[in-house]
Amino acid sequence: MRWIWIDKIIAFEHGRRAVSIKNVSLAEEHVHDHFPGYPIHPPTLIIEGMAQTGGVLVGEAFDFREKVILAKVTRAKFYCHVVPGDQIRLEANVVGEIRLEGALIDGRITRNGDLVAEIQMMFAHLDQSRAPLELGEENFVFTEDFIRMLRMRQLNHLDPPPAEHGI
Amino acid sequence: MRFYLVDRILEIDPPRRIVAVKSLSLAEEYLADHFPAYPVLPGVMMLEALVQTAAWLVRVKTDFEKSLVLLREAQNVRYGNFVRPGGQLVMEVEAIEIGADSSRFKAVGQCDGQQAVQAKLTLEHLNIGDEDPLRANLDEGLRTFLREQFRLIRGPQALAARVQP
Amino acid sequence: MAFSRDEIMEKVREALVDALGVDEDEVIPAARIGPDLGAESIDYLDIVFRLEKAFNIKIPRGDLFPDNILTSEEFVQNKKLTEKGLAELKVRMPFADLSKFEQNPNVDDIADLFTVDMIVNYVEAKLSSAAA
Numbered sequence: 001m002r003w004i005w006i007d008k009i010i011a012f013e014h015g016r017r018a019v020s021i022k023n024v025s026l027a028e029e030h031v032h033d034h035f036p037g038y039p040i041h042p043p044t045l046i047i048e049g050m051a052q053t054g055g056v057l058v059g060e061a062f063d064f065r066e067k068v069i070l071a072k073v074t075r076a077k078f079y080c081h082v083v084p085g086d087q088i089r090l091e092a093n094v095v096g097e098i099r100l101e102g103a104l105i106d107g108r109i110t111r112n113g114d115l116v117a118e119i120q121m122m123f124a125h126l127d128q129s130r131a132p133l134e135l136g137e138e139n140f141v142f143t144e145d146f147i148r149m150l151r152m153r154q155l156n157h158l159d160p161p162p163a164e165h166g167i
Numbered sequence: 168m169r170f171y172l173v174d175r176i177l178e179i180d181p182p183r184r185i186v187a188v189k190s191l192s193l194a195e196e197y198l199a200d201h202f203p204a205y206p207v208l209p210g211v212m213m214l215e216a217l218v219q220t221a222a223w224l225v226r227v228k229t230d231f232e233k234s235l236v237l238l239r240e241a242q243n244v245r246y247g248n249f250v251r252p253g254g255q256l257v258m259e260v261e262a263i264e265i266g267a268d269s270s271r272f273k274a275v276g277q278c279d280g281q282q283a284v285q286a287k288l289t290l291e292h293l294n295i296g297d298e299d300p301l302r303a304n305l306d307e308g309l310r311t312f313l314r315e316q317f318r319l320i321r322g323p324q325a326l327a328a329r330v331q332p
Numbered sequence: 333m334a335f336s337r338d339e340i341m342e343k344v345r346e347a348l349v350d351a352l353g354v355d356e357d358e359v360i361p362a363a364r365i366g367p368d369l370g371a372e373s374i375d376y377l378d379i380v381f382r383l384e385k386a387f388n389i390k391i392p393r394g395d396l397f398p399d400n401i402l403t404s405e406e407f408v409q410n411k412k413l414t415e416k417g418l419a420e421l422k423v424r425m426p427f428a429d430l431s432k433f434e435q436n437p438n439v440d441d442i443a444d445l446f447t448v449d450m451i452v453n454y455v456e457a458k459l460s461s462a463a464a
Contacts (some may be wrong), residue, residue, distance in 0.1 A: 001168040001196060001197050002197065002200055003198075003201045004200065029169070029170075030168070030169075033170035033171060035235060035309060036312055037305045037309060038235070038295050038299075038302065038305055038309065040235075040237065042170065042215065042238075043239075043241075044212070044215040044218065044238060045211065047211050047214070047241075048209065051211065069210075070210045070211075071245075071246060071374040072243075072245050072246065072374045072375070072378065073210075073214070073241060073243075073244035073286075074242070074350065074351065074378065075241070075242050075243075075350075076241045076242075076244070077240045078240065081237075095381055095385060096384050096385060101377050101393060102374070104377075104378060122374055122377065122378055124374055124377075140202035140203050140205045143202075243352065245375075247372075287353060
């Protein structure tokens with residue numbers, strides 16, 4: 001199981017907004033434990049998908065130089081179950097502005113236009129907030145691998161996103 | 168990697184309180200991505216550990232009545248120290264209220280005596296048959312599976328060890 | 333936008349309830365954000381963002397919750413604020429009530445100064461200077 005809970009970034013506005021999608025598939029291991037015979041994509045992994053979408057938005061604002069981490073989930077509310085065969089759309093919007101100290105993100109997740117979840121979360125920078133820890137220079141949050149996989153160097157050249165649709 | 172975030176129940180006092188533990192091992196493959204050369208238990212996994220701990224309290228209190236117990240809402244989830252491989256997250260969950268279809272909790276996770284995570288949780292409880300009548304036959308099997316898992320994580324021993332008033 | 337002090341208090345209360353998950357009736361003027369309402373370091377930034385949005389104001393870093401008075405030897409000695417430190421604090425936090433703190437200015441007690449009342453004072457001043 002990779003720790004990547006979004007598949008593709010489909011829209012991006014520097015410092016303001018990012019939209020991603022995730023396919024949920026029977027081929028994924030975790031759904032078979034949650035629950036055996038009746039797979040439901042876990043709400044906490046939907047939160048992580050939003051954290052990764054918001055994380056890219058906040059990280060890009062600093063050219064992926066800072067180690068951006070999830071510091072707080074103010075609220076995460078779920079309205080329906082996401083199951084294999086579904087594709088969810090995760091939209092992250094910055095509340096106010098991204099600051100050096102951190103950012104507040106409003107997240108909205110939909111499937112075929114239906115509201116799946118509303119999530120509000122805060123990001124902070126690891127070096128700024130956890131001074132006592134010994135951290136290397138290298139940015140292990142945004143590695144070249146991760147950046148390449150999500151094509152994060154081409155965010156500002158994305159084609160306009162397709163109209164919302166399911167599969 | 169398996170999506171089980173409770174390894175053992177340490178204490179249980181239904182319907183009020185439950186304490187459980189999640190042990191973190193380098194063998195859990197997703198750690199390779201979180202983060203490369205700096206493996207730590209992801210924040211949402213800490214949250215899932217709290218959710219699953221609370222779910223066990225619901226199941227015991229309701230005698231496993233509903234086969235699906237899921238997170239409906241999380242509030243004020245705050246993160247503190249990291250949990251590293253070789254470490255353990257100790258989840259302490261207190262019930263505010265456990266109803267038939269939903270429940271609310273205050274939950275805290277600590278590692279080495281330091282706070283790693285805290286949250287307020289609302290869970291929903293339902294049977295597969297409530298959502299998908301065609302597959303209602305699955306509920307009984309899932310209930311049996313979960314009762315067995317409760318034994319696996321030493322639930323009965325924790326129940327027996329309750330300090331009687 | 334013109335808000336009465338009561339309206340400001342109402343919106344500040346809403347921001348604190350959302351950011352800290354406390355009950356409305358816990359948010360009284362004398363309540364200290366940290367010791368009484370349970371705010372941790374990330375929460376202070378959360379509160380700032382919410383206040384900016386609620387009142388359409390800009391709150392520069394360290395303006396509402398000064399975070400770096402404690403680093404200079406000029407200002408802090410033996411975990412207490414010096415004369416200069418106190419003077420600096422008064423300049424940085426004109427909306428806080430320093431009377432009690434002054435008597436025994438322990439660095440560790442600075443969190444006691446961040447009260448709901450102080451926030452309401454700050455917002456009130458910010459809004460009236462914007463209107464001026």
